[in-house]
Amino acid sequence: MGPAEAETVITKSFSYFPVRGRTAADLDEALSQSGPLLQGTGIRHPGATEMRFGGTVTYADQGTRCTVDSARITLDTKIILPRWTQRRRAEADLALIWDTLSGDIKRHEERHAEIARQYARRLEGEVKDLRAQPNCEAMETEVARITESVLAEHDADQARFDRIEAINFERRMVRLLQYRLEQIKAQE
Numbered sequence: 001m002g003p004a005e006a007e008t009v010i011t012k013s014f015s016y017f018p019v020r021g022r023t024a025a026d027l028d029e030a031l032s033q034s035g036p037l038l039q040g041t042g043i044r045h046p047g048a049t050e051m052r053f054g055g056t057v058t059y060a061d062q063g064t065r066c067t068v069d070s071a072r073i074t075l076d077t078k079i080i081l082p083r084w085t086q087r088r089r090a091e092a093d094l095a096l097i098w099d100t101l102s103g104d105i106k107r108h109e110e111r112h113a114e115i116a117r118q119y120a121r122r123l124e125g126e127v128k129d130l131r132a133q134p135n136c137e138a139m140e141t142e143v144a145r146i147t148e149s150v151l152a153e154h155d156a157d158q159a160r161f162d163r164i165e166a167i168n169f170e171r172r173m174v175r176l177l178q179y180r181l182e183q184i185k186a187q188e
Contacts (some may be wrong), residue, residue, distance in 0.1 A: 005126075005148075007071075008072075008073050008074075008075070008120050008124045009055075009072065009073070009074045009075070010074075010075045010117055010120060011074075011075070011076050011077070012077045012079065012113055013076075013077070013078050013079070014077075014078070014079050014080075014081060015078060015079075015080050015081075016040075016080070016082065016083040017034050017035065017036065017080065017081075017083070018034065018081060018082075018083060018085050019031060019034060019082045019083065019085065020085050020086060021084075021086065022038060022086060022090070023094070024094060024095075024097060027084065027094075027098065027140075030124065031046040031082060032044055033042075034082075035047070035048075035082065036048035036080045038106050042109070043102065044092045045167050046080070046082055046101075046105050047080060047081050047082065047105040047106070047109045048079075048080045048110065049077055049078070049079050049080070049109045049112035049113050049116070050076075050077065050078040050080070051075065051076070051077050051112070051113070051116045052075070052076040053073070053074070053075055053116075053119075053120060053151060054073075054075075055071065055073040055074045055078075056070075056075040057070070057071045057072075058070045058071075059136045059139055059151075060138070060170050061111075061135075061136050062132075064116050064134070065132040065133065065134060065135075066126060066133050066134070066135050066136035066138065066139040067132045067133075068128060068130050068141070068143070070093075071124055071127040071128050072098075073120050073123050073124040073127070074120075075116055075117060075120040075123075077113040077116055077117075079106075079112075079113060080109075081102070081105060081109065081173070082102060083105055084098055084102070088188065093153045096168060096177070096180060096181070096184075097151045097177065098175050099172065099180070100173065100176045100180055101173065103176070104172065104173065104176060108165055111161065112158060112161065114153070115157055115158055116123075116154065116158075116162060119150060119151070119153070119154035119157070122150055122160050123146070123151070125145060126146050126150060127143055127147070129144055130142055130143065130146065140164050
């Protein structure tokens with residue numbers, strides 16, 4: 001019997017929540033009042049990525065051993081982003097700040113989705129490559145162990161990414177704003 005068949009199925013969708021305000025303070029307050037509530041922290045955030053791993057694994061019982069016959073890992077990601085409803089009527093300076101901030105929020109959430117995609121593919125590969133076990137019950141136990149291990153590493157990588165991003169947020173925003181201002185000056 002050859003290697004198990006595998007097919008990672010990944011979907012990504014977007015949803016938006018409204019942000020209202022005419023000043024930077026209004027926008028900051030609206031983000032903290034309207035943003036998605038994260039389960040782990042109980043705090044509202046300016047964006048979020050919901051991830052749901054799933055899938056099916058089938059086994060081939062060959063009497064004295066059991067192998068993975070097929071593995072189909074699924075990942076559904078939903079990226080939740082802010083949408084400023086009064087953007088068109090904003091002062092140019094505030095619009096520049098918003099555009100920079102909302103672009104960074106989108107980049108951040110897209111990276112969370114990419115981290116999840118990497119782990120979905122890794123999980124698929126590790127399940128597919130499992131060695132034969134004496135029986136299918138033992139194989140199911142091995143698949144569960146691998147799944148738990150890979151998803152724990154996924155969660156740790158997501159948390160690490162958030163910690164690094166939080167530390168660098170202010171410097172990154174200043175650098176992005178400077179870059180956008182330089183682009184505007186170059187176009188004048």
